[in-house]
Amino acid sequence: MVVIRHARQNEACLLVEIGLRAWEKAIAGIGDVGSVRGPAERAFGDFLVGHWLSVLLIEDDRRICGWAAREGLDDTISDLWIDPVAQGRGFGAALLAEVEKQIAIDGFDVASAKTHAQNASAVAFFQRARYHVSWLSTAYSQKLDRDVEFIGLAKRLALEDAADEL
Template identity: 35%
Template sequence: MVVIRRATEADIAAIAAVGSRAWASNIFSFEPELPGMRSHVERAFQSFAESSYQHVTVAEVDTTIVGWGAREKDNDYISDLWVEPAVQGQGIGSQLLRVLKIAIADAGYAKARISTHARNSGAIRLYRREGFAIFEQGLEWSTSLEREIEKVHMLAELG
């Protein structure tokens, strides 16, 4: 059974690890891995987890964190959604998205926003299944890839 809950400080290491593994397993299926990129991203996830865990919602199975999502600024934007590669496709991302959308609606927003790499077809499929539609696509700077990439921005009506 999947339990969805707010993250605590004790979850920082797991948040960073799941995020790093999920990012790497996905991005390197369509982007080249440059020297030092993986360690750069691991540090970035660790830093994010340490500074922003209070904005993170985790999914756990048998007390093991298997996914998480974040609203880094507690607004209408879902800044992160990561699921452990071994359990992707089991509905964990959908459950996290639904909980995050409810939190956004409860905060008074009529719409939820999310974005991803334009070549991340799996994420785009998931977001579409959960009611998101692409409203913008274009080049943006990627801190993790250290270059411009094509991104899609998606929007879902709430309520």
């Protein structure tokens, strides 16, 4: 049975591993994974230790398949990671829908996210969910230790759907 729930503090290590596996797949061809895995692992760990309360996760038969976060509890989805072995089974779409619902309930009418512009699968994922490109920029990525093109995506939310949940 698929369940979406809030993360627990003691699950941070498992969430780091899921995030790392998904991140490594996402940056394949963008950077040297081996040389930046350590800093990425520390970044995931620091984030999850400090922000675990902002994390939703998705389980299938009590196995965690992915997680998403709104670091600032605002309209921005800061993280959405599905374990590569669980990708393609609808977990990302289900988790995204739940995060969007929470964003709308919290009073925001637009959900936004960003990813590496070369992460074609993430861009396609968000576009299938009716996100549109709202900006493109180049910025230094500490995890990759180089400049990377980022793409911002946004979606207007149906506020009446969120109101039905209240």
